[in-house]
Amino acid sequence: xxxxxxxxxxxxxxxxxxQIYNKKIVKGILLAALELYIxxxxxxxxxYSLWGLCTLGETPQYFVNGHVYGDxxxxxxMNGILSVLLIAISVAMYVYNIKDAYRTAKRAEEGKKxxxxxxxxDKVDRLFPFLMLLxxxxxxxFLVIFPVVSSFTIAFTNYSSPYxxxxxxxxxxxxxxxxxxxFTMKIWSGTFxxxxxxxxxxxxxxxxxxxxxxxxxxxxxxxxMVKFKKLWRSILVLPMAMPGFISLLIxxxxxxxxxxxxxxxxxFGIDSVRWLTDPTIAKVTLIGVxxxxxxxxxxxxxxxxxxxxxxxLYEAASIDGATESQKFRKVxxxxxxxxxxxxxxxxxxxNFNNFGTIYLxxxxxPTNTSYQYAGSTDILISWVYKMTMNVNQYSMATAISILIxxxxxxxxxxxxxxxxxxxxxxxxx
Amino acid sequence: xxxxxxILAMTMVIGLVGCNKSYSxxxxxxxxxxxxxxxxxxxxxxxxxxxxxxxxxxxxDNRFEYMKYVAEKFKEKYSINVEVKKMLDIGTKLVQDGxxxxxxxxxxxAHDQAGSLLTAGxxxxxxxxxxxxxxxxxxxxxxxxxxxxxxxxxxxxxxxxVLIYNKALxxxxxxxxxxxxxxxxxxxxxxxxxxxxxxxxxxxxxxHCFIAGYDGYIFGNNxxxxxxxxxxxxxxxxxxxxxxxxxxxxxxxxxxxxxQIIDGLFTSGKIAYTIGGQWNITQYQNAGIxxxxxxxxxxxxxxxxxxxxxxxxxxxxxxxxxxxxxxxxAKMAISEEMLQKRYEITKEIPARSSLADSExxxxxxxxSTFMAQAQSSVPMPAIPQMSNVWxxxxxxxxxxxxxxxxxxxxxxxxxxxxxxxxE
Numbered sequence: 111x112x113x114x115x116x117x118x119x120x121x122x123x124x125x126x127x128x129q130i131y132n133k134k135i136v137k138g139i140l141l142a143a144l145e146l147y148i149x150x151x152x153x154x155x156x157x158y159s160l161w162g163l164c165t166l167g168e169t170p171q172y173f174v175n176g177h178v179y180g181d182x183x184x185x186x187x188m189n190g191i192l193s194v195l196l197i198a199i200s201v202a203m204y205v206y207n208i209k210d211a212y213r214t215a216k217r218a219e220e221g222k223k224x225x226x227x228x229x230x231x232d233k234v235d236r237l238f239p240f241l242m243l244l245x246x247x248x249x250x251x252f253l254v255i256f257p258v259v260s261s262f263t264i265a266f267t268n269y270s271s272p273y274x275x276x277x278x279x280x281x282x283x284x285x286x287x288x289x290x291x292x293f294t295m296k297i298w299s300g301t302f303x304x305x306x307x308x309x310x311x312x313x314x315x316x317x318x319x320x321x322x323x324x325x326x327x328x329x330x331x332x333x334x335m336v337k338f339k340k341l342w343r344s345i346l347v348l349p350m351a352m353p354g355f356i357s358l359l360i361x362x363x364x365x366x367x368x369x370x371x372x373x374x375x376x377x378f379g380i381d382s383v384r385w386l387t388d389p390t391i392a393k394v395t396l397i398g399v400x401x402x403x404x405x406x407x408x409x410x411x412x413x414x415x416x417x418x419x420x421x422x423l424y425e426a427a428s429i430d431g432a433t434e435s436q437k438f439r440k441v442x443x444x445x446x447x448x449x450x451x452x453x454x455x456x457x458x459x460x461n462f463n464n465f466g467t468i469y470l471x472x473x474x475x476p477t478n479t480s481y482q483y484a485g486s487t488d489i490l491i492s493w494v495y496k497m498t499m500n501v502n503q504y505s506m507a508t509a510i511s512i513l514i515x516x517x518x519x520x521x522x523x524x525x526x527x528x529x530x531x532x533x534x535x536x537x538x539x
Numbered sequence: 540x541x542x543x544x545x546i547l548a549m550t551m552v553i554g555l556v557g558c559n560k561s562y563s564x565x566x567x568x569x570x571x572x573x574x575x576x577x578x579x580x581x582x583x584x585x586x587x588x589x590x591x592x593x594x595x596x597x598x599x600d601n602r603f604e605y606m607k608y609v610a611e612k613f614k615e616k617y618s619i620n621v622e623v624k625k626m627l628d629i630g631t632k633l634v635q636d637g638x639x640x641x642x643x644x645x646x647x648x649a650h651d652q653a654g655s656l657l658t659a660g661x662x663x664x665x666x667x668x669x670x671x672x673x674x675x676x677x678x679x680x681x682x683x684x685x686x687x688x689x690x691x692x693x694x695x696x697x698x699x700x701v702l703i704y705n706k707a708l709x710x711x712x713x714x715x716x717x718x719x720x721x722x723x724x725x726x727x728x729x730x731x732x733x734x735x736x737x738x739x740x741x742x743x744x745x746x747h748c749f750i751a752g753y754d755g756y757i758f759g760n761n762x763x764x765x766x767x768x769x770x771x772x773x774x775x776x777x778x779x780x781x782x783x784x785x786x787x788x789x790x791x792x793x794x795x796x797x798x799q800i801i802d803g804l805f806t807s808g809k810i811a812y813t814i815g816g817q818w819n820i821t822q823y824q825n826a827g828i829x830x831x832x833x834x835x836x837x838x839x840x841x842x843x844x845x846x847x848x849x850x851x852x853x854x855x856x857x858x859x860x861x862x863x864x865x866x867x868x869a870k871m872a873i874s875e876e877m878l879q880k881r882y883e884i885t886k887e888i889p890a891r892s893s894l895a896d897s898e899x900x901x902x903x904x905x906x907s908t909f910m911a912q913a914q915s916s917v918p919m920p921a922i923p924q925m926s927n928v929w930x931x932x933x934x935x936x937x938x939x940x941x942x943x944x945x946x947x948x949x950x951x952x953x954x955x956x957x958x959x960x961x962e
Contacts, residue, residue: 158562169563171660176855176862178663179566182638271658271960272765272923277638277857278660297959367795368732376730387792387941475794477937479944479952482959483930501927502655503960 114215121211125204128211132218141207148200156193163190166267167280183281184269191260195251265289265509271502288509298506301482301493308393309489313462316400321454323401324408325446329438331409332416343413350406358470361399362386365471387476389486396487400467415449416442455525459518463491490514585667591619591864596626596633596646601885602851606647608880609872616871619864630656637661637858644859645869649698650683650850651919657686658923662854663862664689668870680890682761683850683918691921692852693869695878696887699846700745700816701912703823704831708811712833716844719812719836723788726811734789737801738814740782741793741936743929744847745814750778751845751917752838757928762920768957770932771950779946781839783939793940817887820905832908834915848916850890882906888913924957931956 121128126141167181217224227233265288268274269281292298330336331343349357364371365385372382385395419442427437468474474485474492483501484493490510497507595610597603603625610621624643626632630652636642638661648656656662665672669690673681680694704712708726713719723735738745747757755775759767769775802819804810806826813819814835823830835844853872855865871877878889882899888909889895900906919925935953938944 161562165561167563168561169565171857172566173663173666173857174566176663176666176859176866177566178857179564180660181564185638271655271926273961275659275923278658295959297955363799366800367792368800369795384792387794476941477934479931479934479938479949482956496930500930501960502658 112215113219114212117215118208118212121208125207128208129214132211132214134214137210141203144203152196152200156197159186159189159193162186163194166282167276170280171278178277180277181280182277183267184276187263187267187281188260191263192256195256195259199251261508262512264504265512267505269504270506275502284505288505292506292509292513297482300480301484302510304481305484305488305490305493308487309462312393312397312464312489313458315397316404316461316464317454317458319397319401320404321408321450321457323405325412327405327409328412328416329442332413343409346409347406349403350410354403354466355470357403358399358467362471365395386472389476389478392472392476392487396467396471399471400464403467411453412446412450415446419445452526455522458525459522462489462518463514464489465491465495468492469495585863585867587617587619587864587867588861591861593619593621593645593861593864593868594643595621595623595868596629596643597623598625598627598629598647599885600625602647602881605877605881605884606872608884609868609877612877613868613871617864617867619868621868633661633856634659637856640858640860642856642858644861644865645853645855647695647851647853650692650694650852650921651847651925653692653852653854654921654923654925656854657691657921658926661857662691663857663859664691665693665855665866665869667866668693671870672873675892676890677892677895679848679916679918680850682763683848683921684852685763686922692854693873694850694852694890695873696851696881696885697890697909697913698816698849698851698887699909699912699916700814701832701846701908702812702835703805703815703819704812704833705805705808705810706829706831708808709831712831713812713836715837715839717839720788722811727788729790731809732804733809734791734804735810736785736812737789737791737796737804737810739798739801740785740789740796741933741940743932743936746782746936747917747932748814748835748844748846749782749838750775752842753778753781753840755779756917757932758920758922758924762918762925763922765922765924765961768928768954770928770935770957771947771954775950776946777840779936779939779950782936783946786940793937817905817909832905834908834912843915846912846916847919848913849919851887924961927957927960 117128117131119128120131121141124142125145126138126143129135129138129141132138162181163186165186166183167186169180171178171180173179214224227236266283266285267281268284268287269276273279274281292302327346331339331346336342363369366372367382367384367387371385376382384391386392423441424437427441432440468487468489469492472485472487474488474496476486478484478486481488483496483503488496491514494507494510494514497503497510595606597606603623606623610623613619613621626643626646629646629648633642633646633656637659642661653662665684666689672684672690672694676694680697681690684691684694702713709722713722719736726735727733740746747755750770753774755772755778756762756769758764759769801810801813802822805813806823806828808828820830820832835846838844853869855862855869859865873891875891875893878891878894879897881887882889882894882897886903886906888900888906889897894900895910900910920928931953934956935949938949938952939946
């Protein structure tokens with residue numbers, strides 16, 4: 111038998127054995143120690159966590175002499191997912207160990223030089239990139255993948271009030287039941303479809319209104335004929351300088367049915383307007399307030415782009431006899447759009463989940479009794495918030511979050527990949 | 540080679556899962572046996588754990604003072620250290636910290652908030668002192684704290700709401716709500732935001748008093764039967780219709796009536812009556828208003844409006860390390876002497892029967908009103924299903940008040956919504 115095969119089989123039998131056979135003693139001992147550790151401490155923990163992950167606990171809470179016993183389903187779930195990640199890492203190490211033993215022996219057979227340098231410092235040099243990347247990989251696994259996966263799994267359980275809230279009661283896997291309910295049960299699907307439609311309208315309108323208002327303001331504050339540019343710009347940036355939630359709460363008081371705005375209207379003999387309590391007017395109010403709040407930001411970065419456009423282009427256009435509107439359409443707009451398209455897409459994704467504005471201004475209101483725990487102006491994310499915070503419907507809320515995630519991720523990925531800013535180095539030739 | 544290693548790895552993992560052993564967290568055999576004797580109720584006097592020291596979460600300044608007082612007395616008697624911590628939003632914090640053992644040993648909460656703690660299994664049933672509580676507290680109180688036949692917590696004080704009025708605007712406390720309707724005819728001036736009465740109309744906490752006055756109820760069998768929601772019964776519909784009649788003297792949109800608006804208008808003398816609790820009175824007095832209180836007046840059907848009764852209760856955390864010491868502390872905190880002290884500090888109505896007739900309460904203008912109101916009140920259901928009632932119930936009120944929806948239709952929707960979460 112060839113040495114490479116022997117090394118691979120040895121490593122498959124016990125991690126590190128093949129490496130020792132290849133005379134890579136330190137590596138071999140380290141790998142063997144890892145396997146020993148997994149066998150002694152890892153296996154019992156994995157068994158326990160996988161049992162927890164499969165069953166989500168078997169004994170509901172009970173008391174004996176004031177001491178509490180029983181399983182906590184959510185903890186078992188988290189623990190289970192953590193150990194699945196750890197098992198995946200162990201398996202990856204195991205596969206690497208076999209491959210490594212095979213490859214090293216193979217190189218020796220083929221008479222190639224050993225790739226690993228002899229000097230210690232050179233060895234460190236070779237490992238350096240891996241050492242530097244390690245913290246990022248660990249952080250990615252435990253701070254991104256672990257929380258995302260474990261919250262997603264909630265959508266496939268029945269974690270909800272009143273009968274399935276741990277630690278008092280156990281929760282169970284229910285498969286796709288929550289999604290089925292969302293699409294087929296009338297009381298859920300009715301709310302869901304209405305909220306989705308409003309979320310899409312809200313996302314599109316807010317993104318485009320703030321973008322074009324910002325563009326308009328930027329053009330105004332950069333126009334040659336405008337005096338005191340800095341003053342106007344500073345005034346327009348003020349909404350950004352104040353914390354958004356404070357402005358929103360003040361708007362809420364101002365738009366109150368008995369608030370100052372209606373009082374002023376009344377003084378002019380105009381009837382009160384139901385700014386926040388009529389479903390349609392409330393939506394318009396929301397879009398208006400969001401415009402006030404967010405267009406300053408767009409104005410600032412479009413201003414930056416405008417100052418960066420070479421005056422030569424305009425000069426050349428003038429010589430060719432272009433009118434002001436032609437200059438805008440053929441020079442300014444394409445250059446601005448080209449540079450801001452990625453931001454526009456991210457804004458769209460952000461506005462889909464613009465929780466703050468909705469929550470602080472209308473709190474999803476006015477009430478709509480035909481909706482399940484949602485108001486007329488609730489977008490998906492504020493509906494999710496209400497379901498988790500007010501009625502503890504965690505599983506349904508996560509199911510909806512997953513749908514939001516899929517939509518937002520798809521839109522972002524497709525758009526970003528089609529945006530030229532990410533493809534071409536240079537548009538101006 | 541790759542295939543071989545993958546197959547080997549897979550078999551390892553499958554081998555792990557294949558083990559069907561149970562790892563459930565159950566009580567050790569010895570403890571389970573000991574508990575056998577408790578069931579009969581023959582347990583002798585509790586002994587505090589040797590190394591015990593307790594932590595208590597408390598949310599309010601005055602109550603904090605009281606709890607510290609009890610802690611001192613407790614230390615004198617058992618020489619156990621008790622730390623009282625001021626904590627806001629106790630319920631939410633306990634949900635996070637309770638199961639990991641970072642929570643307190645005892646905590647104070649309103650019994651209706653405890654519903655969600657109960658659902659989550661964060662508070663212990665009161666097994667050792669149940670009889671003591673039943674003997675010394677009225678049944679309206681113990682009903683509030685009973686769930687599935689078990690008593691939870693140690694009741695301390697009662698909380699409810701009454702009619703509050705501005706003495707500068709109102710000469711004599713009204714006997715019935717129709718008097719307020721008459722008063723409104725001359726007092727109201729919507730262009731100046733002047734209204735005879737204003738309260739958070741579609742907050743079901745307050746407005747349930749009208750529905751209850753017309754024999755509407757939430758959950759049958761004294762608020763313990765989750766399958767009998769009762770909110771679309773004839774009584775509830777009549778009550779809601781009556782509530783709607785207030786719109787003729789309070790023509791505002793429900794979303795525009797919030798606590799900030801009400802407090803602002805009341806303290807500037809623009810509204811004469813409001814519905815509120817102890818906390819509102821102090822606030823209005825501080826704003827320089829001569830505040831008067833009376834029990835909720837009679838409804839058009841000649842019956843009393845029935846306010847919600849809440850019980851401020853001391854609960855033992857499920858995850859306490861010192862259950863015995865905690866229970867001893869709670870028992871001491873609800874003793875006659877301590878609750879008398881609590882009344883002196885916080886002015887809250889003691890729940891204990893023996894203190895109900897106390898001279899101090901009778902003499903106090905506000906306390907006596909609250910005491911009288913507590914007599915014509917309905918306990919707020921404490922069952923966990925209650926947490927799913929507030930939003931749909933309030934929404935039904937809003938639909939009727941703001942959108943002129945038919946009360947029957949609105950309440951039918953409300954009941955359907957609540958039921959949809961049951962399976």
